[in-house]
Amino acid sequence: MSIALRKSSTLLIVTLASFAVTSGCHAQQPEATAAPTIQLQPYTASDQSASAGVPSGWHVTKGQETVIALSGSQGETVSLGDTVIAKNGAFQLGQPGSNGIDLSMPYSATLPQKLTMIFQESAAASGNPSPQITVISATPIQLPAALCQCGRFAASFSGLQGP
Numbered sequence: 001m002s003i004a005l006r007k008s009s010t011l012l013i014v015t016l017a018s019f020a021v022t023s024g025c026h027a028q029q030p031e032a033t034a035a036p037t038i039q040l041q042p043y044t045a046s047d048q049s050a051s052a053g054v055p056s057g058w059h060v061t062k063g064q065e066t067v068i069a070l071s072g073s074q075g076e077t078v079s080l081g082d083t084v085i086a087k088n089g090a091f092q093l094g095q096p097g098s099n100g101i102d103l104s105m106p107y108s109a110t111l112p113q114k115l116t117m118i119f120q121e122s123a124a125a126s127g128n129p130s131p132q133i134t135v136i137s138a139t140p141i142q143l144p145a146a147l148c149q150c151g152r153f154a155a156s157f158s159g160l161q162g163p
Contacts, residue, residue: 043068050081083116091117094124111151112138119157131159 034098040053045063052068054060058078062069082107087097089104096105103121112135120130134156141150 052080086114091121093120093130096121096125110138110141112153112155115153115155123159128159131157133157 031100038055040055042051043054043060044051045066045068047064047067048051050068054070055072058070059071060068061071061077062079066083068080070078070080072078084102085097085100085105086105087101088107091103091105091109095104103117104114105117109117115135115138116133119133134153136156137152139152141152143150
C-alpha cells in the first residue's frame with residue numbers, strides 16, 4: 001500500500017494510492033522463478049480523473065473521482081487513488097470532520113498508526129466495529145517533508161466479513 005500524506009497549512013491529505021487485500025491468510029511462497037509477463041489492459045475512469053493498467057481476469061468495480069477499484073478472481077481487491085483529508089488533532093473514533101475534512105489525526109502519529117485510524121474511522125462510518133489490523137511491514141518512501149509522507153505497507157485485517 002502506498003500512502004501519500006501532504007501537509008497544507010493545518011490539513012493533512014492522505015492518498016491511499018494502492019491497497020491490496022487478499023482473502024487468504026497465509027499463502028505459501030512460490031519458489032524463486034522468473035515471473036511471467038502480465039498483459040495489462042488500459043483503463044480510464046469515465047470522468048477522466050484516473051487511469052491504470054488492469055490485469056487480465058480482473059474487473060473494475062469503481063472508476064470515478066480519482067479512484068479505480070479492482071477485484072480479482074480469487075477475492076483479491078485493489079483500490080488505487082482513495083483520498084482521505086485529515087487535520088492535525090486528536091483522533092476521535094466516530095467523529096468525522098466537516099467542511100471537506102474526513103477526520104482528525106495527530107501529525108506526530110506513525111504512518112502505521114495513521115493507516116489504522118483511517119480503517120477504524122471507515123468502519124465506524126459504515127456502522128461496523130473496528131477491524132483487527134496488523135501492519136506486517138511499513139517502509140517509508142523518502143519525499144520532502146513539506147510535501148508529504150509516503151510509505152508502502154503490507155497489512156492484514158479482519159472485520160465482519162473475515163480476513
